[in-house]
Amino acid sequence: MTYWYEYGDSARGQCVRIVDVPGTLSGDILRLRQQLPEKPGHFEVDGNDIRELDHCLPHPDFVGDDSENVSEVMASLPLLQVDAAKHFLKKPKYNSEIQNLKKCQNGAVPGHSASRNIIQLFGKSSNGELVFEKLRPSQATLALYSSLPIYKTWILQLLDCLECLHSFGIIHKDLRADNLLFSADASRLILCDLESRWGECQAPEASSDGGHEGSGWTAQSDIYDVGNCIRNMAYGNNPITPFIERPVPAPLQGIVDACQREKPQDRPSISELRLMVNNIVE
Template sequence: MQGHFEIYGNEIRLLDRCLKDLKLKKDDSEDVNELVSKLPIVRVDPAEHLVKNGKYKIEIENFIRCKGGSVPGCFFSPHVIQLLDRSTKGQLVFEKPPSSAHTLVRFSSLTIYKSWDLQLIDTLDYLHSISIVHCNLRTDNFVFSDNGKSEVVCDLESRWRKRSVPEFSFQGGLEDSR
């Protein structure tokens, strides 16, 4: 298939031209202080932890949902970066990823790419099982181990989900859309 397409639910429509990008505010962050303040404080060790400021409520809610074993019947995925809690400065504290996205350029093996694809499928299956739809899959939202054997999703902002995923227009998410 060639050309420009719009996907709306299960419908794929051919477009005569590419849609214009949305005009984004330079900083469209939300006030997440109240949500972050509910997380326990953890001591930050730069050798073991990564810290970042939360930008969107949905991002923090998604990471909380992914916290290991916090959803009955769903186990955490080793391919989603784990939110540990918050720092004394109110930043989100994560386990330090195995490496960085720069590892990606070092590998060209089809076997490794297939392995990453399978890991991504497992990750998406896990996220969907807890009603998270990742709306921004791209390589800079992943980190890869130095040996190339594993990938980790490190971004769950999903700020476009209500605009682009019709299933989320229902109050109950995926379950309510059936």
């Protein structure tokens, strides 16, 4: 991992590269077990070795706004009178999100949702925004609950979401706490953000290098990220860094481990995961 700090000795600030070597200084820094050494200039920490860098490493390419022209698909949506108490508005960026939502709504908007656990698109606002039901964000929900029964309910509902999406050939690609919404009483989990674009999928086979067609994302990549969602539920947040080790309660750890097996073909199916969750003794 490479980090760039705005302060430092050079005009470009300070560049620090940290190599993930578990059980060493660099691995412990990434896992927030040790502090970054106070050292001027550019440097790297590789295992227990600290070396100077003779130049600042290149910054990653800036990804600009890649929004698509969605005017044609937006024209097909009904115009709604927005009620701020009931509706949430979102600026449309990709045709894929609207198309995926329509697939899950029997091809119509508002239509009939194929799953009560997938966000439903109601229509568009007069300002050209997508109109959804107003729900509770995960940040205002997850930290309030810490019981195994509620985790089981949420996980089973998340699996229902994926089963529905995958039946329509949709790979979510961005399963994480920020894309989980909840009813006011937290009894219903709702999955949102159906763009199916470049998300934060952490499955080892997934990559953005090959474009959408060659990215390596599959239904089993979503299964991998179910494990991350379970961690998000147990800890009430997204991790500050992916290197932090976050064990979950023992009944759930086996499910997380199964979801995050290295090889996609070794991960359980949705039906197998559902059985594993139902077999947890509360």
